[in-house]
Amino acid sequence: MTPVKVSLRSGAVKVVTDNKQVPNHSRSHRARPTMDDVAAVAGVSRGTVSRALNGGHNVSGPALEAVQRAIRKTGYVVNQHARSLVTQRSDSVAFILSEPQDRLFEDPNFNVLLRGCTRALADHDITLLLTIAGTEEDRKRVGRYVTAGHVDGALLVSDHAGSPLLRELKGRGLPVVTCGRPLGHEREISYVAADDRDGARQMVSYLRSRGHRTIATITGPLDTSGGVDRLAGYHDVLGEGDRRLVVSGDYTQASGEAAMERLLAQAPDIDAVFVCSDLMAAGAIAALRRAGKRVPEDVAVGGFDDSKVALSSTPPLTTIRHPLGRISGEMVRLLLGHIAGEPPAAVILPTELVVRGSA
Amino acid sequence: MTPVKVSLRSGAVKVVTDNKQVPNHSRSHRARPTMDDVAAVAGVSRGTVSRALNGGHNVSGPALEAVQRAIRKTGYVVNQHARSLVTQRSDSVAFILSEPQDRLFEDPNFNVLLRGCTRALADHDITLLLTIAGTEEDRKRVGRYVTAGHVDGALLVSDHAGSPLLRELKGRGLPVVTCGRPLGHEREISYVAADDRDGARQMVSYLRSRGHRTIATITGPLDTSGGVDRLAGYHDVLGEGDRRLVVSGDYTQASGEAAMERLLAQAPDIDAVFVCSDLMAAGAIAALRRAGKRVPEDVAVGGFDDSKVALSSTPPLTTIRHPLGRISGEMVRLLLGHIAGEPPAAVILPTELVVRGSA
DNA sequence: CTGAAAGCGCTTACAG
DNA sequence: CTGAAAGCGCTTACAG
Numbered sequence: 001m002t003p004v005k006v007s008l009r010s011g012a013v014k015v016v017t018d019n020k021q022v023p024n025h026s027r028s029h030r031a032r033p034t035m036d037d038v039a040a041v042a043g044v045s046r047g048t049v050s051r052a053l054n055g056g057h058n059v060s061g062p063a064l065e066a067v068q069r070a071i072r073k074t075g076y077v078v079n080q081h082a083r084s085l086v087t088q089r090s091d092s093v094a095f096i097l098s099e100p101q102d103r104l105f106e107d108p109n110f111n112v113l114l115r116g117c118t119r120a121l122a123d124h125d126i127t128l129l130l131t132i133a134g135t136e137e138d139r140k141r142v143g144r145y146v147t148a149g150h151v152d153g154a155l156l157v158s159d160h161a162g163s164p165l166l167r168e169l170k171g172r173g174l175p176v177v178t179c180g181r182p183l184g185h186e187r188e189i190s191y192v193a194a195d196d197r198d199g200a201r202q203m204v205s206y207l208r209s210r211g212h213r214t215i216a217t218i219t220g221p222l223d224t225s226g227g228v229d230r231l232a233g234y235h236d237v238l239g240e241g242d243r244r245l246v247v248s249g250d251y252t253q254a255s256g257e258a259a260m261e262r263l264l265a266q267a268p269d270i271d272a273v274f275v276c277s278d279l280m281a282a283g284a285i286a287a288l289r290r291a292g293k294r295v296p297e298d299v300a301v302g303g304f305d306d307s308k309v310a311l312s313s314t315p316p317l318t319t320i321r322h323p324l325g326r327i328s329g330e331m332v333r334l335l336l337g338h339i340a341g342e343p344p345a346a347v348i349l350p351t352e353l354v355v356r357g358s359a
Numbered sequence: 360m361t362p363v364k365v366s367l368r369s370g371a372v373k374v375v376t377d378n379k380q381v382p383n384h385s386r387s388h389r390a391r392p393t394m395d396d397v398a399a400v401a402g403v404s405r406g407t408v409s410r411a412l413n414g415g416h417n418v419s420g421p422a423l424e425a426v427q428r429a430i431r432k433t434g435y436v437v438n439q440h441a442r443s444l445v446t447q448r449s450d451s452v453a454f455i456l457s458e459p460q461d462r463l464f465e466d467p468n469f470n471v472l473l474r475g476c477t478r479a480l481a482d483h484d485i486t487l488l489l490t491i492a493g494t495e496e497d498r499k500r501v502g503r504y505v506t507a508g509h510v511d512g513a514l515l516v517s518d519h520a521g522s523p524l525l526r527e528l529k530g531r532g533l534p535v536v537t538c539g540r541p542l543g544h545e546r547e548i549s550y551v552a553a554d555d556r557d558g559a560r561q562m563v564s565y566l567r568s569r570g571h572r573t574i575a576t577i578t579g580p581l582d583t584s585g586g587v588d589r590l591a592g593y594h595d596v597l598g599e600g601d602r603r604l605v606v607s608g609d610y611t612q613a614s615g616e617a618a619m620e621r622l623l624a625q626a627p628d629i630d631a632v633f634v635c636s637d638l639m640a641a642g643a644i645a646a647l648r649r650a651g652k653r654v655p656e657d658v659a660v661g662g663f664d665d666s667k668v669a670l671s672s673t674p675p676l677t678t679i680r681h682p683l684g685r686i687s688g689e690m691v692r693l694l695l696g697h698i699a700g701e702p703p704a705a706v707i708l709p710t711e712l713v714v715r716g717s718a
Numbered sequence: 719c720t721g722a723a724a725g726c727g728c729t730t731a732c733a734g
Numbered sequence: 735c736t737g738a739a740a741g742c743g744c745t746t747a748c749a750g
């Protein structure tokens with residue numbers, strides 16, 4: 001480690017230690033040790049260090065130990081870019097939220113899904129990158145980013161039909177799994193979804209069984225599978241002579257409130273409403289209350305999601321539970337399989353009626 | 360494009376097209392075109408393609424056009440790993456939330472901050488990676504990730520004193536900017552903070568000016584700068600003979616509720632309380648209401664943040680506004696400067712009293 | 719303005 | 735079990 005002065009052709013002087021140039025600190029980063037540094041300290045070749053790092057196969061006990069000591073001593077951390085360049089893998093996947101950012105924070109489903117995916121990926125030592133693509137411009141940036149090799153695959157949440165993002169990812173050959181049916185791409189893209197249609201059937205059947213006759217529905221956006229499938233379930237149950245009252249919201253509380261007001265104006269005699277998310281149901285209840293209606297005595301309200309809001313709402317919501325934990329687990333499983341070369345698949349998970357006070 | 364068979368020494372036969380190996384599709388990805396493909400199509404060298412991509416300096420008009428055409432034709436996207444390996448830059452920064460994930464979704468401050476940073480970075484074509492490091496294990500993983508060269512710097516939000524994460528990032532020489540004073544590291548780490556102490560002073564002075572005598576406070580966690588600085592402001596204003604009533608929360612609504620209950624048990628004659636976040640203030644109001652106290656008639660409540668909750672609360676909160684938009688802008692500015700080699704700096708932004716109904 | 723060449727820091731057959 | 739060498743896909747002095 002004796003510093004040695006070496007004069008360069010230009011006349012400048014650099015200080016050299018052990019035949020290696022002293023790192024310059026101009027970029028304010030301390031120069032990072034490389035695998036060669038580790039190899040030198042450990043007294044083995046770079047290849048052995050690499051093997052020690054990647055599972056330790058074909059490395060003798062003493063060599064392994066020497067490498068580990070050298071890593072500790074030098075503070076070595078692998079350079080992911082170099083590794084990825086040769087492995088063609090980045091060991092990270094994108095969680096793409098194709099929604100305005102506010103939705104992320106308002107909708108409790110995303111929270112649960114995000115946590116579930118992070119955890120499932122962590123088991124495989126894969127990092128999750130959260131990307132929010134609310135605007136068209138964001139979606140372009142995200143498209144460029146994920147196709148530049150930054151990630152091995154993408155979990156796409158809440159994409160709307162016709163969005164160019166899905167098409168682009170697919171076109172680039174990036175493994176993708178969507179949450180919810182990818183409308184119009186069901187055959188080429190893997191997805192995991194709750195059985196929305198059946199859940200809706202369960203709820204509307206339940207409302208009828210309680211004697212309600214004029215059952216309205218507040219749907220989600222009709223360019224998402226949750227929107228269309230739950231609406232389909234509603235129609236499945238209603239008969240020939242039944243009045244159909246349909247208004248759409250966008251899953252936010254405010255939209256539920258507005259939708260309920262419109263329904264009330266359309267048909268003041270409504271005695272039940274199936275609302276396609278708990279958050280919108282909370283909004284609907286607020287609107288009903290303002291209109292002087294009691295819940296559930298005058299109007300029964302059924303929600304969807306069985307999220308936190310269902311419990312904190314007054315009265316607590318009768319709702320449909322979908323297994324978000326399992327959904328995230330299956331999404332990760334499918335994506336990793338896809339990355340490993342397996343063909344696409346769809347997973348549909350059952351939903352369940354939860355009866356509480358609102359209906 | 361005529362395929363040519365070439366026999367190799369080993370006796371195996373590879374099919375070669377135009378002297379380039381045919382990509383194999385085993386990984387289920389379509390093989391990505393490289394810069395060499397673009398160069399071949401454009402009829403220029405790889406260096407010229409690279410220059411065309413990076414600002415277009417020293418590239419003739421016709422060459423530039425040829426390259427652009429070739430890029431469109433081949434669908435070329437740069438391989439970030441290869442680029443980063445030579446530039447030593449990744450053009451992305453981490454937004455590290457050192458909090459349990461739930462906080463992200465409950466606290467509206469994070470939302471605003473995240474959006475502000477994303478936007479400010481987008482102007483520089485830098486991607487923001489959201490990383491949530493709630494548990495010790497997460498923090499380790501994140502530490503490894505960001506120091507593996509994945510990002511050029513980190514925005515650290517809500518780190519608690521003594522957390523090893525900050526130390527590790529700093530030790531690795533990674534440029535870091537924290538939101539709020541990094542307790543114990545003020546001199547080495549750049550940070551942006553609201554003037555919490557002065558904000559607290561403004562609020563407590565206001566409460567006194569309204570004639571309140573027994574003023575309690577509900578603080579944030581005392582291992583964060585927001586926690587200690589706002590408490591210091593409270594003490595600054597109170598005089599020798601004043602009673603000091605201090606209980607700590609963790610910024611969640613539930614903790615505010617519990618803290619208020621404890622205060623009420625301690626001193627039933629409280630006539631004002633300065634709560635160090637709007638969310639906790641909403642909790643405090645719920646507790647007061649349950650105890651039969653009117654707000655602000657019996658007990659005046661002052662919040663902090665001027666977040667959404669301040670408006671949706673009943674009554675709307677008198678609170679302290681801090682300029683989150685400017686905070687995120689300054690954080691990004693400082694971080695980019697740091698990455699470019701500038702020394703650390705601290706930015707303190709003024710706060711402002713907003714009077715509404717709760718006090 | 720342009721091309722040939724070196725090199726960024728790794729992994730992985732290959733030969734021993 | 736181990737080392738030497740090729741190569742992943744770029745950028746950037748360097749010489750022309």
